[in-house]
Amino acid sequence: MRILVTGAAGFMGSHLVDALVAAGHEVHGVDDLSGGYMRNVNPKSHFAKLDLRERAATAEYVGRVRPEVVFHLAADATEGRSQFTPVQCTERNYLAYLNTLVPAIRTGALKKMVLTSSMSVYGAQKPPFSEEMPRLPEDVYGISKAAMERSTEILSEVHGFEYAIIRPHNVYGPQQNLADPYRNVIGIFINRLLNGKPFFIYGDGEQKRAFSYIDDFTPYIVKAGLNDSANGEIFNIGPVEETSINRLGQVVLEQFFKTRDWDKKFAPKHLPPRPKEVKEAFCTVGKAERMLGYKTTVHLEEGVGRMIEWARAIGPQKPVYLDDLEIVNGQVPSTWKEKLI
Numbered sequence: 001m002r003i004l005v006t007g008a009a010g011f012m013g014s015h016l017v018d019a020l021v022a023a024g025h026e027v028h029g030v031d032d033l034s035g036g037y038m039r040n041v042n043p044k045s046h047f048a049k050l051d052l053r054e055r056a057a058t059a060e061y062v063g064r065v066r067p068e069v070v071f072h073l074a075a076d077a078t079e080g081r082s083q084f085t086p087v088q089c090t091e092r093n094y095l096a097y098l099n100t101l102v103p104a105i106r107t108g109a110l111k112k113m114v115l116t117s118s119m120s121v122y123g124a125q126k127p128p129f130s131e132e133m134p135r136l137p138e139d140v141y142g143i144s145k146a147a148m149e150r151s152t153e154i155l156s157e158v159h160g161f162e163y164a165i166i167r168p169h170n171v172y173g174p175q176q177n178l179a180d181p182y183r184n185v186i187g188i189f190i191n192r193l194l195n196g197k198p199f200f201i202y203g204d205g206e207q208k209r210a211f212s213y214i215d216d217f218t219p220y221i222v223k224a225g226l227n228d229s230a231n232g233e234i235f236n237i238g239p240v241e242e243t244s245i246n247r248l249g250q251v252v253l254e255q256f257f258k259t260r261d262w263d264k265k266f267a268p269k270h271l272p273p274r275p276k277e278v279k280e281a282f283c284t285v286g287k288a289e290r291m292l293g294y295k296t297t298v299h300l301e302e303g304v305g306r307m308i309e310w311a312r313a314i315g316p317q318k319p320v321y322l323d324d325l326e327i328v329n330g331q332v333p334s335t336w337k338e339k340l341i
């Protein structure tokens with residue numbers, strides 16, 4: 001298959017490209033390197049640096065590649081920050097997506113769009129979230145993802161291409177951006193420790209999430225993308241095991257220092273909660289188990305241990321802050337305003 005992966009230099013996109021190349025596909029990847037790294041790009045793929053917000057350049061590129069399948073992963077996935085950068089969020093998510101999808105439809109070659117969405121579309125409904133629940137996003141990022149999902153359904157019906165929508169959990173592992181102070185809680189915790197400092201926890205730390213190691217994600221997005229049985233379906237992908245941020249912090253500390261008796265100067269520091277952060281977010285995965293053969297194989301301790309090993313090899317990263325939030329006021333978390341991370 002001739003496949004286009006957007007966000008190919010990013011964390012999940014680069015693992016996906018590796019899997020598709022290994023399976024013998026012709027893989028084209030694009031990324032503007034705003035959050036991804038050239039070191040993640042598979043040399044056996046065809047890579048182009050491209051900002052998908054640029055409509056004409058994107059149309060020209062997609063028209064030339066004529067992908068049969070598109071896996072769309074490019075995003076500004078800073079969910080917590082999206083209340084402070086709503087325009088950038090919409091441009092890098094909803095607009096960049098339509099800029100990719102529209103010319104792909106126009107080529108006539110597109111068979112299937114595989115959209116990487118997010119659990120944020122469920123908003124503050126009572127977890128576990130299941131795929132048939134309505135989209136009720138509670139933040140600007142979730143609104144973009146919900147708009148992308150619904151637009152896919154509508155355009156598919158009108159223009160006759162297939163699609164699959166994936167809603168991952170918090171995915172973590174090697175190749176994740178450790179320098180992003182706005183997202184990837186495990187990466188932020190590890191990077192703080194690599195820098196010899198304790199990490200911060202927003203609120204009481206009893207908010208619950210489910211974390212997926214990357215190896216328990218990639219095979220299933222591939223299957224959802226390439227198996228016809230997944231056409232027109234939405235899949236949650238991730239473990240049912242939920243973890244509080246406090247427990248996650250303990251796991252990271254124990255795996256980092258390889259002891260339960262770590263130096264108390266690294267005890268996590270608590271800060272006020274972030275606006276709009278939902279208390280619990282985890283979901284059912286029965287549909288992915290039944291239709292894609294999903295299984296959790298890497299549990300939190302092991303996955304965090306593997307990520308720490310990789311992070312030690314690339315070394316401590318200097319956090320990269322956005323120069324200009326679109327809205328700066330008293331709601332901005334102090335970790336960002338004072339560049340504490």
Ligand SMILES: NC(=O)c1ccc[n+]([C@@H]2O[C@H](COP(=O)([O-])OP(=O)(O)OC[C@H]3O[C@@H](n4cnc5c(N)ncnc54)[C@H](O)[C@@H]3O)[C@@H](O)[C@H]2O)c1
Binds near residue numbers: 030119
């Ligand atoms: N990691 C998670 O836990 C998680 C959870 C749910 C959903 N997702 C979704 O999965 C996808 C991949 O996430 P990730 O964690 O790998 O993030 P990532 O930031 O590592 O990858 C996204 C990539 O998109 C690129 N990008 C951003 N704007 C672009 C633009 N305008 N043009 C071209 N490239 C652009 C970035 O440079 C980056 O490399 C995203 O769509 C994200 O919303 C991720």
